[in-house]
Amino acid sequence: MATLLIHHIRAVLLNARTGETLSDAAIAVHANVIAWVGPTDDIPCEYLDADRIVNAADHVVIPGLVNTHHHLYQTLTRAVATGSELFPWLTTLYPMWARLTAESVYTSALVGMAELMLSGCTTTSDHLYLFPNDASIDDEIRAGADIGMRFHAARGSMSLGESDGGLPPDSVVQSADEILQDTARAIEEHHDPAEFAMTRLVVAPCSPFSVTADLMRESAVLARHYGVAMHTHLAETHDEQTFCLETFGHKPVAYAEDLGWVGSDVWWAHGVVLSEEEVKLVGSTRTGVAHCPTSNMRLASGIAPVTSLVDTDARVGIGVDGSASNDGSHMLGEVRQTMLLQRVARHSTLFSHMRALELATIGGAEVLGRSDIGTISVGKAADIVGFDLNDIAYTGALHDPVAALVFCAPTTVSFSVINGRVVVENRVLQTIDLDETLSRHRDLSKGVIVG
Ligand SMILES: [Zn+2]
Numbered sequence: 001m002a003t004l005l006i007h008h009i010r011a012v013l014l015n016a017r018t019g020e021t022l023s024d025a026a027i028a029v030h031a032n033v034i035a036w037v038g039p040t041d042d043i044p045c046e047y048l049d050a051d052r053i054v055n056a057a058d059h060v061v062i063p064g065l066v067n068t069h070h071h072l073y074q075t076l077t078r079a080v081a082t083g084s085e086l087f088p089w090l091t092t093l094y095p096m097w098a099r100l101t102a103e104s105v106y107t108s109a110l111v112g113m114a115e116l117m118l119s120g121c122t123t124t125s126d127h128l129y130l131f132p133n134d135a136s137i138d139d140e141i142r143a144g145a146d147i148g149m150r151f152h153a154a155r156g157s158m159s160l161g162e163s164d165g166g167l168p169p170d171s172v173v174q175s176a177d178e179i180l181q182d183t184a185r186a187i188e189e190h191h192d193p194a195e196f197a198m199t200r201l202v203v204a205p206c207s208p209f210s211v212t213a214d215l216m217r218e219s220a221v222l223a224r225h226y227g228v229a230m231h232t233h234l235a236e237t238h239d240e241q242t243f244c245l246e247t248f249g250h251k252p253v254a255y256a257e258d259l260g261w262v263g264s265d266v267w268w269a270h271g272v273v274l275s276e277e278e279v280k281l282v283g284s285t286r287t288g289v290a291h292c293p294t295s296n297m298r299l300a301s302g303i304a305p306v307t308s309l310v311d312t313d314a315r316v317g318i319g320v321d322g323s324a325s326n327d328g329s330h331m332l333g334e335v336r337q338t339m340l341l342q343r344v345a346r347h348s349t350l351f352s353h354m355r356a357l358e359l360a361t362i363g364g365a366e367v368l369g370r371s372d373i374g375t376i377s378v379g380k381a382a383d384i385v386g387f388d389l390n391d392i393a394y395t396g397a398l399h400d401p402v403a404a405l406v407f408c409a410p411t412t413v414s415f416s417v418i419n420g421r422v423v424v425e426n427r428v429l430q431t432i433d434l435d436e437t438l439s440r441h442r443d444l445s446k447g448v449i450v451g
Contacts, residue, residue, distance in 0.1 A: 001030060001031035002031060002051045002052070002420070003028065003029065003030050003031075003035075003047060003050040003051050003052070004028070004029040004050055004051065004052045004053075004054070004382070004417065004420060004422070005026065005027075005028050005029075005043070005047050005048070005050035005052070005053045005054070006026060006027045006029075006053075006054045006056050006061065006384065006386070006417075007025075007026035007027075007040045007043065007053065007054070007055060007056065008024060008026070008040050008055050008056060008057040009022075009023075009024070009025045009026065009027070009040075009056040009057075009059055009060075009061045009386070010023065010024070010056070010057060010058055010059055010060060010389060010401060011023050011025075011060045011061070011401040011402060012025045012027065012037075012060070012061040012062070012376060013060070013061070013062040013063070013357065013376070013402050014037065014063075014375060014376045014377060015063075015362070015375045015376070015377065016062075016063070016354055016357040016358040016360075016361045016362060016375075017358050017362050017375075019354050021402060022037070022038070022039065024039060024040050024041075025037070025038065025039060025040060025061075026038060026039070026040045026042075026043050026047075027061070027376060027382075027384060028043065028044070028047035028050065029382040029384075029417070029420050030420075031420055032196055032381060032382055032419040032420035032421075033196070033379065033380070033381060033382055033420065034376060034377060034378055034379065034380050034381070034382050034384075035047070035378065036378060037376060037377060037378060052422065054386075054415060054422070056386050056415075058388060058389050058390050059386040059387060059388055059389060059414060059415075060386070060387050060389055060401035060402060060404070060405060061376070061384060061385065061386045061387075062120070062357065062361070062376075062384075062385060062387075062402070062405065063361045063362075063373070063374055063375050063376050063380075063383065063384065063385075064120065064121065064122025064123060064150075064361075064373070064383030064384060064385050064416065064417075064418065065119075065120045065121040065122065065123075065318075065331045065332065065335070065360045065361060065364070065385070066121070066122070066123045066124075066317060066318075066360060066361060066363075066364025066365050066367075066368065066373065066374065067116055067121045067123070067124040067125065067318070067319055067320055067329075067331050067334075067364065068125055068267065068269075068288075068290035068317035068318065068319045068364050068367045068368060069125065069127060069231075069269040069290035069292055069319025069320070069321050070112060070116075070124055070125065070126045070127065070319060070320055070321065070322060070323075070329065071126065071127055071128065071129075071321070071322030071323070071324070072108055072109040072111075072112035072113065072126045072128070072140060072143075072322075072323075073097065073100055073104065073105055073108045073109070073128060073130075073140075073322075074093075074097075074108075074112075074322035074323040074324035074325070075108045075111045075112045075115070075323040075329070075441070075445075076096075076100075076104060076108045076441070076444060076445040076448045076449070077093055077096050077097070077323075077324045077445070077448060077449060078323050078324060078327035078328075079327055080092065080093060080096070080324060080449065081093060081324075084299075085237070085239070085299055085300050085301070086236060086237045086239060086240070086299050086301060087167060087237075087239050089299060089324075089325070090167060090168070091167065093324055094168050094169055094172055095169065096448050096449055097130050097132070097172065097448070098130070098132045098169070098171050098172050099132070099133075099447065099448045100130060100131075100132050100133065100135045100448065101132075101133045101134055101135055102133070102134045102135050102136060102139045103139075103444065104135075104444045104447075104448060105128065105135045105136070105139040105140055105143075106139040106140065106142060106143050107143075107437060107440050107441050107444055108441065108444070109126065109139065109140035109143035109144070110143045110146065110147055110432060110437050110441075111437060111438065111441045112124075112126075112323060112329050113143060113144065113147045113149045113151075114147060114429055114432065114434055114437070115328065115329040115330065116149070116320070116329045116331055117147070117149060117413070117416055117418075117423060117424060117429060118412045118413060118416075118424060118427070118429065119329065119330040119331045119332050119333065119410065119412065119413065120331050120332045120385045120387070120413050120416070121149075121329075121331035122149070122150055122373075122383035122384075122385065122416060122417075122418045123149070123150035123151070123152070123364070123365075123368070123370075123373055123383065124149060124150070124151060124152070125151075125152035125153075125154055125202065125231070125319075125368060126140055126151070126152070126153055126154060127154040127156050127204050127206075127231060127233075127269070127322075128140055128153070128154065128155070128156050129156025129157055129158055129204065129205075129206040129210075130156075130158065130172050131174065131182075132171070132172060136182075137153055137155045137182070137186050137190075137201075138186070138189075138190075140153060141153050141186075141190050141199060144198070144199060145198070145199070146431070146432060147423075147429075147431050147432050148418055148419075148421055148423045148431045149418060149423075150197075150198050150373070150381075150383065150418060150419060151198065151199055151200075152199075152200045152201075152202055152229070152368055153186070153190070153199065153200070153201055153202065154201075154202035154203075154204035154231045155182070155183045155186050155187075155201060155202065155203060155204060156204040156205065156206050157174060157179040157183070157204070157205045157206060157211060157215065157219070158172060158173045158174070158205075158206045158210040158211060159173050159174060159175065159176050159179060159205075159210075159211050159212050159215045160173065160209070160210050160211055160212050161173040164212075165247065166209060166210050166211075167209045167210055168210050173210070176212065176214065176215045176218065179205075179215065179219075180215075180218060180219070180222055183201075183203055183219070183222060184222060184226070186201055187201045187203075187226045187228055191226065191228055193227065195372050196372055196381045196419065198419060200228070200229075200368075201226075201228050202223075202228060202229045202230065202231050203219050203220075203222055203223035203226075203228060203229075203230050203231070204219075204230070204231040204232060205219045205232055206232065206233060207232060207233040207234070207236075207240070208234070208240060208243065208244050208247075208248070208252055208255060208256075209240060209243045209244075209247075211232075213248065213255075213259060216232075216256075216259045216261060217259050217260060220259065220260040220261060221260075223265070224265070229265050229266070229267065229368065229369050230261065230265055230266045230267075231266070231267050231268070231269070232256075232261065232266075232268060232269070233268065233269045233270060234252050234253070234256055234261075234268035234269070234270065234271065235252045235253060235268065235270060235271050235272055235273045235274050235278070236269070236270035236272055236273070236296075236301055237272065237273065237299070237301045237302070238273055238302075240252060240273070241273050251278075252273070253274065253278040253281060253282075256268070257281065262281065262282070262285040262287045263285050263286065263287060264285070264286040264287070264288075264315075264369075265369065266287050266288065267287065267288030267289065267290060267315065267317075267367045267368075268287065268288070268289055268290070269289075269290045269292060269319060269321070270289070270290070270291075270292060270295075270296065270301070270304065271289040271291070271304050271305075271309065272296055272301050272302045272303065272304045273301075273302060274304075274305055274309075276308070279305055279308045279309055279312055279314075280312055282309060282312065282314045283309065283311075283312025283313045283314040284312070284313075286313070286314070286315060287314060287315070288314070288315035288316070288317065288366070288367035289304070289306075289309055289314055289315070289316050289317070289367070290317050290318070290319035290367060291304050291306050291316060291317070291318050291319065291338060291359065292318075292319045292320065292321035292326075292334075293318075293334065293337040293338050293340075293341045294320070294321070294325075294326045294328075294333075294334060294337050295319075295320075295321035295322070295325040295326050296341075297337075297341070298325050298326065298327070299325055303341055303342075303344070303345040305345075306338065306342050306345075306351075306359075307342055307345070307346055307350075307351060310355070310359075315363065315366045315367050316359050316363050316367070317359055317360070317363045317364035317365075317366070317367035317368070318331075318334050318335060318338050318356075318359050318360045318363070318364060319334070320334050330410055331360065332387075332405065332406075332410040332411070333410035334360070335353075335356045335357060335359075335360045335405075335406055335410075336356070336406050336407070336410060338351075338356045338359060338360075339351055339352070339353055339355070339356040339406055342356075353402070353403050353405075353406035353407060354402070356406055357402070357405075357406065361374045361375065362374040362375060381419060381420075382417055382418075382419060382420040383417065383418055383419065384416075384417040385413045385415070385416045385417070385424075386413065386414050386415045386416075387405060387411055387413055387414055388411075388414040388427075389401055389404070391411045393408045393409045393410075393411050394408055394411075412427050413427065414426065414427055
């Protein structure tokens with residue numbers, strides 16, 4: 001099996017939870033697994049003539065970042081409804097998204113994943129909850145395999161159309177039977193529960209205002225039958241809280257708890273509108289939260305109580321969220337936003353760059369239910385990214401390369417290794433023809449936005 005040696009690394013962050021770093025370090029990879037880590041001077045003989053050798057002098061290397069919430073198809077509709085909050089933003093965009101096809105789901109997924117990979121992300125989840133025309137979850141799973149990214153595909157759903165009191169138009173919702181059957185099919189065809197899996201499936205009804213209570217319950221039963229994770233949007237805005245109180249007689253968290261949507265196999269996107277009691281419930285049940293700072297700022301949703309959630313032992317990761325509400329998929333940029341926004345929220349500088357990196361690495365891995373990614377250590381999957389410290393962004397900050405990554409303007413990775421394979425080299429994606437993909441994407445976007 002192929003071996004890879006990355007040596008003379010100026011600084012490598014091994015574990016963002018402990019803060020452990022090494023300088024002039026080396027990492028040896030055997031097939032898709034990290035086989036050895038230590039000082040360059042101590043590399044065991046067997047790795048000195050590895051099949052591939054990367055010299056990473058002037059680089060800072062970190063574990064690949066983990067993105068816990070996205071809607072990749074939204075790369076087709078960026079910078080739309082720029083003055084709207086969540087509900088009017090959604091009602092503007094739903095008719096555009098109703099034009100999605102298999103081809104646009106595939107191409108938009110490639111573009112979103114490419115953007116993530118170039119920004120240091122090696123594992124992403126995606127929440128796809130509309131399946132108009134010939135679109136299918138299989139289209140983005142194919143994109144993940146083609147581009148070589150570790151991928152958790154959340155088969156989303158919407159079943160509560162406008163005529164039944166929901167927010168989305170009836171044209172983009174599906175029946176509960178259709179949703180449950182296709183979700184079970186996708187799990188059986190694509191889900192890999194094994195260590196180092198490149199593709200996993202997630203059951204993911206969209207939100208309280210677009211899915212019936214029955215479907216939420218049945219989705220939980222289905223997910224637990226197959227032993228796959230569960231994901232939904234929850235406690236994102238005050239509008240959602242008002243909707244839940246008026247429709248279900250409960251706030252979103254109590255509603256979720258009643259439906260079986262808390263626990264160590266569940267993660268919510270957002271968790272912005274949470275009381276102190278609700279934060280404690282999230283922590284005590286080990287429910288996961290995907291924190292999406294840019295999206296929450298863009299839609300004026302509020303600031304998630306991330307510091308309190310972390311303090312209560314909740315599993316917390318970071319998500320770029322869909323590209324219609326970010327409107328970019330720069331994962332390292334999102335790490336920076338997380339740190340800065342928590343400093344604003346608490347009027348305190350206690351939230352450190354290392355804490356933000358922890359959430360984007362080990363935290364994200366825990367949210368996705370994985371113990372095989374998130375750190376650079378022997379036996380973990382070889383998901384490793386390097387940034388060039390000679391970039392203009394880092395000049396003046398070389399005394400602390402890891403802090404530089406978060407405090408300075410976010411840059412493109414110099415190299416990225418996913419599952420032992422070099423997928424970005426000299427800042428260029430190696431696995432797809434990006435220019436050709438972007439050309440197709442621009443044409444598809446025109447068709448979706450203009451109609
Ligand atoms: Zn979302």
